[in-house]
Amino acid sequence: MNWRLLAAVAPATFVSHAFSRQTYGLLLAAMEEDVVGSHTLAGSLGTINYAGYLVGVALMAIVAGRFEPIYLLRRGLGAAAVGFLVLAFAPGFALLAFGLVLAGLGSAAIWMSIPAIATAGVPASQRGTIMGALSSTIGLGLLFTGQGTTLIRTLLDDQTAWRPIWSAEALITAVILVIVLIFAKPPPSEPLGAGVSVTVLRSVPGWFQLTVAYVMFGMIVSGTYSFLGAAIEDKGFSPQRAAATYSLLGLSAIFAAVTMGRVSDRVGRVPVLVGSALVMGVAPWGVLIGRDPWLTMAALAYGGASFTYPVLTGAYLRDQVDGRAFTAAFGSITIFYGMGAVIGPQVGGLVRDVAGTFDPIFITLSFAAFGAAGLCATLPRRSAVSHEARDRVG
Numbered sequence: 263m264n265w266r267l268l269a270a271v272a273p274a275t276f277v278s279h280a281f282s283r284q285t286y287g288l289l290l291a292a293m294e295e296d297v298v299g300s301h302t303l304a305g306s307l308g309t310i311n312y313a314g315y316l317v318g319v320a321l322m323a324i325v326a327g328r329f330e331p332i333y334l335l336r337r338g339l340g341a342a343a344v345g346f347l348v349l350a351f352a353p354g355f356a357l358l359a360f361g362l363v364l365a366g367l368g369s370a371a372i373w374m375s376i377p378a379i380a381t382a383g384v385p386a387s388q389r390g391t392i393m394g395a396l397s398s399t400i401g402l403g404l405l406f407t408g409q410g411t412t413l414i415r416t417l418l419d420d421q422t423a424w425r426p427i428w429s430a431e432a433l434i435t436a437v438i439l440v441i442v443l444i445f446a447k448p449p450p451s452e453p454l455g456a457g458v459s460v461t462v463l464r465s466v467p468g469w470f471q472l473t474v475a476y477v478m479f480g481m482i483v484s485g486t487y488s489f490l491g492a493a494i495e496d497k498g499f500s501p502q503r504a505a506a507t508y509s510l511l512g513l514s515a516i517f518a519a520v521t522m523g524r525v526s527d528r529v530g531r532v533p534v535l536v537g538s539a540l541v542m543g544v545a546p547w548g549v550l551i552g553r554d555p556w557l558t559m560a561a562l563a564y565g566g567a568s569f570t571y572p573v574l575t576g577a578y579l580r581d582q583v584d585g586r587a588f589t590a591a592f593g594s595i596t597i598f599y600g601m602g603a604v605i606g607p608q609v610g611g612l613v614r615d616v617a618g619t620f621d622p623i624f625i626t627l628s629f630a631a632f633g634a635a636g637l638c639a640t641l642p643r644r645s646a647v648s649h650e651a652r653d654r655v656g
Contacts, residue, residue: 268380270445273438274335274372275396276403277342280512281431282369285407286311286362287487288508289424291495296424297354301492305611308488309604310359312480314366316600321367322374323593331375332448338371339439346432350425361428374593377576379448381588387527389580393573394523401515401569407431408509412502421501463594466582468641473598475539475637476575478630480602482542483568485627488607490549493620497552510558511565518566519573531578532641534570539635541567546624546631572599578641 286293286308294304322334345364352358380392414430415421463469491504526534541563548560579591610623 267448271376271379272399275400277435278369278372279400280403280407282342282365284404284487288491291492292422292424301611301614305607307362308607311362311366312484312603314363315370318367318370319596319600322370331378332446334371335375338368342368343432343435346428350428381580390523390526390577393577394520397519397569397573398516401512404512405509408505412505460594462590471637471640473595475634476595476599477602478634480599481606482627482630484603485606485610489610489620493549496620507561510561514562514565515569519569522570526574530643531574532643535574535638536635538567538571539631539638543628543631546628549624550621
């Protein structure tokens with residue numbers, strides 16, 4: 263493992279997740295009041311963001327076999343930086359949508375390339391730890407985003423400011439791109455996949471349950487992160503408290519993801535996947551209660567679980583298929599994830615406008631998480647370590 267290379271590319275996860283896919287939910291209330299005008303349109307923008315990610319994943323899976331992962335990473339960072347600049351200066355819905363599409367495309371290019379770089383040459387008995395470390399970096403980015411939003415708004419003495427935050431994220435993304443260009447010089451690699459191939463995914467034991475559960479996970483996280491900030495404010499909390507809650511999500515992820523990744527290296531991926539889904543089913547009820555300490559406990563629990571679940575899904579796939587097939591399988595299942603993610607914000611915004619409250623959204627997402635836990639419980643329980651041993655014998 264080239265730890266220097268990993269250190270150079272890991273900060274890009276700030277952009278792929280916290281900036282590109284979670285900042286919108288944090289700034290939703292302010293953006294809606296300023297230029298959007300309704301929860302339904304706000305949900306449409308969230309859907310557009312995840313649709314851009316879905317299209318980006320499909321494109322990355324198609325071209326992964328032709329280009330080095332580092333090449334895709336650089337292009338993803340560039341697309342995201344431009345998208346954030348567009349968002350910072352967008353006068354209305356159309357350019358907001360365009361900026362979120364670019365952010366989604368950039369997010370896909372970044373996240374589809376980093377795991378391939380990070381797990382190359384890593385034995386199965388350590389992949390959960392490495393993937394968990396990447397997820398912890400994502401959590402650090404979310405913590406940074408929440409606290410940075412509060413700091414910028416405090417300095418501006420405007421708790422509804424949102425354009426300067428997008429501008430700051432564009433600048434930070436540009437800095438990360440420069441770091442990658444200067445310091446990330448990986449050696450040439452073999453082709454990583456043969457494009458979008460459901461056939462490769464279907465070769466994985468338990469692929470159907472894993473895929474359906476991942477679709478549900480996409481709906482759960484997109485619905486939760488798109489409306490969490492607005493739901494907290496809807497319960498009577500301040501915008502500062504909403505931003506602090508996002509920081510709690512990231513703080514939890516920093517410690518939980520790498521810890522649970524290490525646990526999965528020892529006990530197997532399936533028990534940890536099931537446990538993560540169960541926690542995501544329980545956590546929304548803290549938001550529904552709308553009081554402390556339940557809200558704080560819910561944020562800490564949800565942050566750790568929601569950041570653990572996707573990287574262990576990737577680790578489960580990586581344990582079952584070789585390096586060349588991994589990108590194809592990971593790309594295919596992520597496309598299905600994107601389909602679920604597209605549904606969450608659109609339906610959630612419509613429900614909020616009709617019901618007048620976010621409560622039905624979080625109740626639905628809770629039961630969806632319990633369903634995902636049930637599906638994961640049926641997966642083959644062969645551990646990563648035993649699989650590696652079998653490969654050596656074979």
